[in-house]
Amino acid sequence: MSHSLSHLCYLQTLPPISHKATFNGRQNPPLNERRRKLYVTCGRGNNRASTPTKDDYHATLKALNSKGRIPRKSLGQNYMLNSDINEQLVGVAGVEEGDVVLEIGPGTGSLTNTLINSGAFVLAVEKDKHMAALVSERFSSTGKFKVLNEDIVKCHVRAHISSLVGSTKEIYSDTRKSKVVANIPFYISTDVIKLLLPMGDIFSEVVLLLQIKLLQEETALRLVEPSLRTPEYRPINIFVNYYSDPEYKFKVARTNFFPEPNVDAAVVSFKLKQPSEYPQVSSSKSFFAMVNSAFNAKRKMIRKSLQHICTSVEIEEALESIGVLSTSRPEELTMNDFVKLHNIITKE
Numbered sequence: 287m288s289h290s291l292s293h294l295c296y297l298q299t300l301p302p303i304s305h306k307a308t309f310n311g312r313q314n315p316p317l318n319e320r321r322r323k324l325y326v327t328c329g330r331g332n333n334r335a336s337t338p339t340k341d342d343y344h345a346t347l348k349a350l351n352s353k354g355r356i357p358r359k360s361l362g363q364n365y366m367l368n369s370d371i372n373e374q375l376v377g378v379a380g381v382e383e384g385d386v387v388l389e390i391g392p393g394t395g396s397l398t399n400t401l402i403n404s405g406a407f408v409l410a411v412e413k414d415k416h417m418a419a420l421v422s423e424r425f426s427s428t429g430k431f432k433v434l435n436e437d438i439v440k441c442h443v444r445a446h447i448s449s450l451v452g453s454t455k456e457i458y459s460d461t462r463k464s465k466v467v468a469n470i471p472f473y474i475s476t477d478v479i480k481l482l483l484p485m486g487d488i489f490s491e492v493v494l495l496l497q498i499k500l501l502q503e504e505t506a507l508r509l510v511e512p513s514l515r516t517p518e519y520r521p522i523n524i525f526v527n528y529y530s531d532p533e534y535k536f537k538v539a540r541t542n543f544f545p546e547p548n549v550d551a552a553v554v555s556f557k558l559k560q561p562s563e564y565p566q567v568s569s570s571k572s573f574f575a576m577v578n579s580a581f582n583a584k585r586k587m588i589r590k591s592l593q594h595i596c597t598s599v600e601i602e603e604a605l606e607s608i609g610v611l612s613t614s615r616p617e618e619l620t621m622n623d624f625v626k627l628h629n630i631i632t633k634e
C-alpha cells in the first residue's frame with residue numbers, strides 16, 4: 287500500500303470526531319469470501335491493486351479526520367458505511383471488468399473502492415475540493431481513477447466521458463457504453479436525472495442510491511412506477527419513462543449512513559433507451575413544454591390549460607380521438623396518451 291493511502295488504513299481506534307450523528311455503532315457483517323477476494327485484487331494485470339480498505343464507520347471517520355472535515359449537510363454528505371450495499375449497487379449495474387463508470391460524489395471513496403475492485407475505470411465528479419483531494423490520494427495510484435472537482439450539474443459530462451473513453455481505448459478495447467453508479471445527495475437528484483437520462487447514446491444504465499425524501503417513504507417507487515390520478519404523478523415520471531426503463535430495486539435503511547439522515551434511501555436503476563427508442567414526437571422540447579403546461583395547472587382540464595397551443599374544441603376532439611375523456615385532467619393521461627395528444631395538436 288502506498289504511503290499516501292496510509293491515512294485510510296483501518297488500524298487505529300475511533301478518531302476524536304464528535305458528531306451529532308445518530309449512528310448506532312452496529313458493525314458491518316463479516317466479509318464473505320467473494321468480497322474478501324475483491325478487496326485484494328484489482329482485476330487488470332497492468333494496474334496496481336486497489337486498497338483493501340473496509341469502508342465502515344471507523345474508516346470513514348478516520349478518512350474525514352485526516353482532512354479535518356466533518357460532513358456538510360449543504361452538500362448532502364451522508365456517507366455509506368456498509369460495503370455490502372456498495373456491492374449490491376455495483377451488482378445491480380452489472381459492472382464488469384473494463385467498464386467505464388461515472389460516479390457522482392465519491393465522498394470518502396467507499397463506493398469508488400468497490401467499483402475499482404470490480405474492474406471498472408471510474409470517472410468521479412466531486413463538488414467538495416477536500417473530498418476530491420482525498421479520493422485522488424486514495425485511488426490515483428490504481429491507474430483506474432480520475433476525479434474532477436466540479437459540480438455535476440454544471441459538468442460537461444458528455445465531453446469528459448468521450449475523451450476518457452477515447453483515451454482508455456488502448457486499455458479497454460471494446461466499445462461498450464459507460465455506466466453511472468452513484469450515491470447522490472437528495473438536493474441534486476432531479477437535476478441528475480434530467481441531466482443523465484437523455485444520454486442513452488453514451489450510457490447504458492444509471493444506477494442511483496436516492497434519498498427518498500419528497501413525500502413519504504415510497505417516493506422512489508412512485509418515481510419509477512407512478513399511478514395515474516395520484517399526487518405523485520408529475521412531469522418527472524413522464525420524463526423518466528420517456529428516456530428510460532426504470533426499475534425500483536431495494537430500500538436502504540438510514541442506519542447505513544453517517545451521519546444518519548432522517549429518511550431512508552432506495553436503489554433505482556434506469557436502463558437508458560437509445561434515441562431511436564424514444565417515443566415518436568416531432569420535437570421532445572415541444573413535447574415536454576406541453577406536458578409541463580398541462581401539469582402547471584394540475585387542477586384544470588387539459589382542454590383549458592393547453593389553449594395556448596390550439597382551441598379548446600380542437601383539444602377536446604384530439605382527446606376523444608385518442609380514447610380519453612374530453613374533460614380529462616393531466617394526471618389521467620399516460621405518457622403514450624400525451625405523445626398521441628402532442629402529435630395531433632401540434633400538427634393542427
Ligand SMILES: C[S@@+](CC[C@H](N)C(=O)[O-])C[C@H]1O[C@@H](n2cnc3c(N)ncnc32)[C@H](O)[C@@H]1O
Nearest residue numbers: 361364365366391392393412413414437438469
Ligand atoms: C451522499 S454523499 C455520498 C458519498 C459516497 N459516494 C458514499 O457513498 O459514501 C454525496 C457526495 O456528493 C458530493 N456532492 C454534493 N453535491 C454535489 C454536486 N453538485 N456535484 C458533485 N458532487 C456533489 C458530496 O460532497 C458527497 O461527497
